[in-house]
Amino acid sequence: MPRSPRHSELIESIYDAGLHPELWSDVVVMLNAFIGSQACGLISKDTVSKSGATHYYCGVDPHYIQLYSETYSRYDPLARLPGYGEVRSIPDLVNFDEYRRGRFYQEWLRPQGCIDVANVVLEQSKSPCPMLLTVIPGREMLDAEQRARMQFLVPHASRALMINRAIERKQQRATALADVVDRLNAGVILLDAACQIVHSNPAAETILAADDVLRSISGRLVTRSSEANLALRNIFRDPGEVALAAADGRKIPLTSHDGSHYVAHVIALPSLLRDGATERTSAVGALLIWKAELDSRSCAGLIDRTFELTPAELRVLQSIVEVGGVPETAAALGVAETTVKTHLHRVFAKTGVSRQADLVKLAAGFSNPLLH
Incomplete structure (x- = not known):
């Protein structure tokens, strides 16, 4: 069995796992050594269906983890979850003699050479699938020292899991925001x-x-x-x-x-x-x-209504923004340069700007970059 870690070393490792969830696998091994149990793990249990999912574990053959998930979680006497922070073993909840005649013990726990299991709920929220620390003591029942050590771990593991959840939510929102940015x-x-x-x-x-x-x-x-x-x-x-x-x-x-x-x-x-x-x-x-270009269906119409431009003035404004100066606008619209200049001076007067470059900036201020 691995050496039992010092309290300070163990607590530090738990909070490291709060920041880096991939460390939980190693931390569970440390928890198992600290408690002095044969096996332990972090599992979540559905309070309605009684199904369970094992997230990190040590000391149990993967075959039995699969059997528990597929079949025996529903027969687990500890499926009736206690309150947050309350360490409960099987004798705390059911008649032990009756339990030893049941399928959970006879078909799942006994073949592993064990007789007892203990749980403690690590999440205070009303989660439908709260996270638990589950411990299999071994060939003996959970003793008072092991129970006390499980109780000692609760506040630290609980806070670390809260940190995990907060980081996960923030990363999900950041990913969603980044996805929106990439779709613009x-x-x-x-x-x-x-x-x-x-x-x-x-x-x-x-x-x-x-x-x-x-x-x-x-x-x-x-x-x-x-x-x-x-x-x-x-x-x-x-x-x-x-x-x-x-x-x-x-x-x-x-x-x-x-x-x-x-x-x-x-x-x-x-x-x-x-x-x-x-x-x-x-x-x-x-x-x-x-x-900087005018969308005739939205931006141009908004400028038209704001400054009360005539259709001819709006066409000149749009052409100045999208095509260029007076000669280019005259060529694009098929009118004389003098006509363009006349309309342009009226646009200047109505919008309050005096240069073509300022008209471009004005149009940009009205445009919607998300629609281009």
């Missing part, structure tokens, strides 16, 4: 304090693959504009700057080689996504990138 049609890029790319969703990968408005150089995000690069470096140097920029609604305008306009919106990285992953990320913030 707008580009999302997570950056660290050196503007190194920590993660990019498929839409962002498409933008980076074009090697135009944004590019990755040795893993570092770079734009075509030195001004935009400087803005990125200043914002992403620490999470505090990112939070301030995000709170101010900071957007970084970007332009491709063909004059198409993009907008990079600074967003603070949610703590859920930052801390909830299995491994802590180095990202300090994120960029949400989309092409």
Whole structure:
């Protein structure tokens, strides 16, 4: 039998398993040695069906674990669970002589050379399948020393399992959030304090693959504009700057080689996504990138209603954003440049801006990056 671990060593190992569930298999071996039992394990039991699932165990042949799960859990006298933290063995709950004539003892426990089993519930919540520490003492009944040692373990194992549950829930939410990010049609890029790319969703990968408005150089995000690069470096140097920029609604305008306009919106990285992953990320913030173009079914209509633009003025605004300057807009719409200029001046007056670049920013503010 392995040596019984010192109390401090055992408690430390239990809390390590709270942070790293894969350590429970080794911890169960330590628990078994500490209690002085033949076998022990962490199992969950359905309070209604009485079925059980063994998660970590030692000292029992896997064949008997399978038999218990498939057949004998329903005959287990300890299926009637005690309250949280109450150590109960078979004689505490049933007539021992009757129990020894039953199937659980005759067909499952006796062939293993054992006569008694003890349980203690480790979860205080109203879980339908609470986790238990189950101990098989061996050829003797559970004695007072073993019972006391099981009782000693309860608060520590209970807290460790609560930590497991909390981490698992956070990881599940983080995974769900990351899945949503990856499904967005707008580009999302997570950056660290050196503007190194920590993660990019498929839409962002498409933008980076074009090697135009944004590019990755040795893993570092770079734009075509030195001004935009400087803005990125200043914002992403620490999470505090990112939070301030995000709170101010900071957007970084970007332009491709063909004059198409993009907008990079600074967003603070949610703590859920930052801390909830299995491994802590180095990202300090994120960029949400989309092409500044008007969706005639939503964004353009919203601008029209907000500024009371005529259909002709709206067409000019949309063309300026998507095509470019006055000559390009005139060619695209098939009208004279003077006509475009007339409508453009009216758009300037109604929207309160004075430059074409400001119109692009205005349109970006009305656009929905999730619909592109």
